[in-house]
Amino acid sequence: MAVIPATWDMYDLIQGVLQAPWYHVVFEVALVLLIMKIYYSQSFSPEKTVLTEKEKETLIEEWVPEPLAPDVPDDHPILKVMEKYCIEGQNGKYVKVNGKSCINLATFNFLSMVGNKEIEDVALKALKVYGVGSCGPRGFYGTMDVHIQLEEDLAKFMNCEEAILYSYGFATIASAIPAYSKRGDIIYVDENVSFAVQKGLTASRSHIRWFRHNDMEHLESLLIEQSKLDKKNPKKAKVTRRFIIAEGLYLNSGHICPLPKLVELKWKYKVRIFLEETMSFGVLGATGRGVTEHFEISPDHIDLISCSLETAFGSTGGFCCGKKFIIDHQRLSGLGYCFSASQPPMLASAAIQALKMLQAKPHLLVDLRENRVKVLGDSISPIKHLALAEPAGDPGLDLRTLEMVVDMAMNESVALTVSRYLEPEEHLPKDPSIRLSVNCELAQDEINKAVDVIQRSFQSVLEKLSTRSPDVSSPLDSVQEMKKSEVASR
Amino acid sequence: MNVGVAHSDSNPTHFYFNSKGIWLTYLLLVFGVHLLLLSVPFFSVAVAWTLTNVLHDVSMFVMLHVTKGTPWETSDQGIARTETQWEQIDFGKQFTATKKFLTTVPVVLFFLASFYSRYDKYHFVINASVLALNLIPKLPQLHKVRLFGINKY
Numbered sequence: 001m002a003v004i005p006a007t008w009d010m011y012d013l014i015q016g017v018l019q020a021p022w023y024h025v026v027f028e029v030a031l032v033l034l035i036m037k038i039y040y041s042q043s044f045s046p047e048k049t050v051l052t053e054k055e056k057e058t059l060i061e062e063w064v065p066e067p068l069a070p071d072v073p074d075d076h077p078i079l080k081v082m083e084k085y086c087i088e089g090q091n092g093k094y095v096k097v098n099g100k101s102c103i104n105l106a107t108f109n110f111l112s113m114v115g116n117k118e119i120e121d122v123a124l125k126a127l128k129v130y131g132v133g134s135c136g137p138r139g140f141y142g143t144m145d146v147h148i149q150l151e152e153d154l155a156k157f158m159n160c161e162e163a164i165l166y167s168y169g170f171a172t173i174a175s176a177i178p179a180y181s182k183r184g185d186i187i188y189v190d191e192n193v194s195f196a197v198q199k200g201l202t203a204s205r206s207h208i209r210w211f212r213h214n215d216m217e218h219l220e221s222l223l224i225e226q227s228k229l230d231k232k233n234p235k236k237a238k239v240t241r242r243f244i245i246a247e248g249l250y251l252n253s254g255h256i257c258p259l260p261k262l263v264e265l266k267w268k269y270k271v272r273i274f275l276e277e278t279m280s281f282g283v284l285g286a287t288g289r290g291v292t293e294h295f296e297i298s299p300d301h302i303d304l305i306s307c308s309l310e311t312a313f314g315s316t317g318g319f320c321c322g323k324k325f326i327i328d329h330q331r332l333s334g335l336g337y338c339f340s341a342s343q344p345p346m347l348a349s350a351a352i353q354a355l356k357m358l359q360a361k362p363h364l365l366v367d368l369r370e371n372r373v374k375v376l377g378d379s380i381s382p383i384k385h386l387a388l389a390e391p392a393g394d395p396g397l398d399l400r401t402l403e404m405v406v407d408m409a410m411n412e413s414v415a416l417t418v419s420r421y422l423e424p425e426e427h428l429p430k431d432p433s434i435r436l437s438v439n440c441e442l443a444q445d446e447i448n449k450a451v452d453v454i455q456r457s458f459q460s461v462l463e464k465l466s467t468r469s470p471d472v473s474s475p476l477d478s479v480q481e482m483k484k485s486e487v488a489s490r
Numbered sequence: 491m492n493v494g495v496a497h498s499d500s501n502p503t504h505f506y507f508n509s510k511g512i513w514l515t516y517l518l519l520v521f522g523v524h525l526l527l528l529s530v531p532f533f534s535v536a537v538a539w540t541l542t543n544v545l546h547d548v549s550m551f552v553m554l555h556v557t558k559g560t561p562w563e564t565s566d567q568g569i570a571r572t573e574t575q576w577e578q579i580d581f582g583k584q585f586t587a588t589k590k591f592l593t594t595v596p597v598v599l600f601f602l603a604s605f606y607s608r609y610d611k612y613h614f615v616i617n618a619s620v621l622a623l624n625l626i627p628k629l630p631q632l633h634k635v636r637l638f639g640i641n642k643y
Binding site: 007008012013016017019020021023024027028031034035038039041042043044045046047178182183184185203204205235236238239332333 | 585611633
């Protein structure tokens with residue numbers, strides 16, 4: 001049949017080799033040579049840089065071994081503070097420093113859950129049932145019924161589909177960010193975010209675009225810039241995820257984020273929002289549901305809310321909440337969830353009790369809000385930073401000035417703290433400040449006393465310094481002015 | 491494969507071509523497809539060999555040089571997303587045993603197809619062009635190079 005092409009026998013085929021056209025022979029010889037070359041080539045890594053002998057020697061000569069242990073100066077602030085102040089007992093509303101009871105304005109015990117008798121009883125009861133630790137990560141054998149109950153309660157409280165519990169507040173947001181944002185993705189983030197967020201950004205390996213603190217115009221200009229780039233390269237834009245990360249209430253400044261504007265930008269430029277609510281959870285909003293409730297925005301608009309149980313709730317750990325399909329991703333990809341032991345069950349029970357109390361006693365929040373209004377002017381935030389209005393230009397000097405104020409206040413039974421940062425690791429250098437945080441149980445006269453003491457401490461430190469050395473007097477004059485105006489307004 | 495456990499690489503695409511018996515499996519698979527084609531009544535031996543060669547080269551091109559990323563959830567924060575399978579094999583090292591083997595197979599198939607098609611010029615054009623599709627992207631000079639930005643993202 002003509003449709004079936006000719007089939008040769010072996011004799012024909014061998015004859016074919018002898019009659020092969022010249023270009024075919026050349027091509028096959030070239031292929032054989034190529035294969036020979038490949039077989040005799042040493043394997044190598046194309047990414048590795050190859051150094052010459054001379055370069056190697058200069059590198060060896062330049063190398064200085066690092067000390068096995070870092071050199072810690074004797075006057076390191078942490079060492080000094082550890083020697084200076086010794087705390088006994090719980091850091092409740094009052095804290096016992098060097099045997100002296102002081103009003104505590106230094107820890108984030110906003111709802112006075114630390115040292116609360118009811119919570120203590122519940123935690124002790126749980127201790128007798130479950131023992132101290134959970135002895136394993138959630139995915140193995142560290143899940144107890146209280147963990148599941150706490151997750152359900154928190155999800156219900158936050159009006160979200162699901163919540164995921166972490167055993168350490170710092171690790172919550174630091175694990176959540178790299179679980180979603182990968183290499184090549186873009187994160188827009190406020191310059192003043194806390195250290196935990198910064199660590200999450202580093203771990204994500206994404207492109208970071210910093211916008212000025214609470215400056216929505218700057219953020220929008222960055223988003224417009226990116227949308228222009230995206231138009232030029234739609235293929236790349238299609239595989240790039242975009243996130244905005246903001247804190248509900250900024251630990252480092254005491255400001256609240258402009259959430260309505262953020263949500264508007266989110267929908268306009270198709271970006272996802274992650275909110276870090278370590279400070280605002282249990283603090284802002286009519287029932288303590290955080291910054292979404294404060295602005296009356298449905299949590300459905302926020303892709304992920306990350307909160308800590310270590311501040312207002314006085315327990316340990318943290319949680320993320322949002323839609324089920326978003327949160328479930330973390331059960332295998334949240335590193336802090338997968339690879340560390342779960343929260344001790346008694347602390348989970350303590351958090352459940354704290355949540356119950358917050359729901360049962362909404363007046364805690366009213367008390368807290370009244371307290372901040374009376375202490376620190378019109379802003380609603382329970383965290384305030386007192387900074388020098390005209391800093392000396394040397395952060396070390398400013399810090400020492402503020403430390404003197406703290407010492408002075410401590411003598412008069414008011415525990416304050418300067419805000420401490422891991423300076424070389426921070427994104428931006430931080431201005432030295434005294435960080436105040438109030439508590440819902442503080443009574444009117446206690447607050448008046450504290451304000452009084454702070455005023456007097458600033459005054460006396462100023463006087464001391466201005467008489468001793470004239471060159472530091474000018475920044476300290478401003479301290480006094482600031483103290484008068486700032487304590488009232490900021 | 492165990493991904494993310496203590497004694498594993500985060501990305502199994504780096505080394506699965508070095509596992510036991512996989513070269514033999516691959517060769518048997520090619521041979522099996524060839525037998526199938528040979529059993530089709532209206533294909534001559536020449537057509538069956540050229541078809542084997544074309545099918546093999548095109549599918550290997552798609553699998554090794556077009557497909558990017560890995561089917562595994564890796565902990566490399568998405569670095570494999572931008573790399574083809576060929577670039578991930580053996581951590582991107584060039585001229586390793588696996589890579590030498592994978593380069594030799596299409597060349598040998600080309601020789602066989604040429605021999606059985608009696609060095610016909612039409613068969614030569616088809617076989618040589620699909621061979622080029624398989625040899626050129628394997629060159630170390632083209633490691634992570636995307637010509638004209640094709641398949642970049």
